[in-house]
Amino acid sequence: MSLLVKICGLSTRETLDVALDAGADMVGFVFFPPSPRHLSLEVGRDLGRQVKKRALKVALTVDADDATLDNIMDALSPDILQLHGKESVARLRDIKQKFGRPVMKALPIETAADLAVLPGYAVVADRILFDARPPKDATRPGGLGAPFDWHLLENLDLKLPYMVSGGLHAQNVAEALRLTRAGGVDVSSGVESAPGVKDPEMIKAFIRAARATQELSVR
C-alpha cells in the first residue's frame, strides 16, 4: 500500500492548494480554540469546499461534544474524524455510530507503557495516530513539533493502519518511517515558518522527502 501523507493545520486557501498540488493524501483542519491553527466553522466550510475530493478531509478535535461535532460535520463534511484528546474507547464507539465517519485516534507516546491502551482502541478505531506525549504544562495535546522515540514502535505488530506524527520534517521523515514502518506520516509544525503559519516550500519538501522513501522501498 502506498504511503499516506497528511498535512495538518492548514488554514489558508493558498497553503491548502500547495498541499493538494504537491500530492497530500489527507489535509487536516484543526477545530480546537486554544490552537494557533484553529478554524472557525466558516473558514472550515470554505476550505473544505476547496478540497474537491483531491484529498481526504480530516477534522481534528479534542474531546469535542456532540454539538461541536455536529457543527463540524455540517461545515466541513470531513472524511475522517481525528480524535486528539482523552476520548475513551466507549466515546469512540459512540462517535462512530452517531457520525458515521471513520475515526483516527491519536495516542500520546512517551514510553513503552503508553502502548498498553492500544488493544482497546484497536477494536474500535479505524486508524491509529502515534503522536508525541505533550509536556504536562502544554496548552494543547499536539501540534507541538516534538518527536517521540520512534524505536518504541520498532516491534509493533498492529493489524490496524497507523500513522506517525510529532516533530516530523523533511529531514527526519525517512528515519521515522524506517524505524516505525508506519503506513502514513502527519506533519504540522515541521512545515511552518512560525506556529500556525504554513510555508509552501516546506510543505513541498516534506511531501517530496516522504515520497522518496517510498521509491527506495519498492526498489
Ligand SMILES: O=C(O)c1ccccc1NCC(=O)[C@H](O)[C@H](O)COP(=O)(O)O
Ligand atoms: O495543531 C494543533 O495545534 C493541535 C492542537 C490540538 C491537538 C492536536 C494538534 N495538532 C496535531 C497535529 O497537527 C498532528 O496530528 C500532529 O500532532 C503533528 O504535529 P507536529 O508535531 O506539529 O508536526
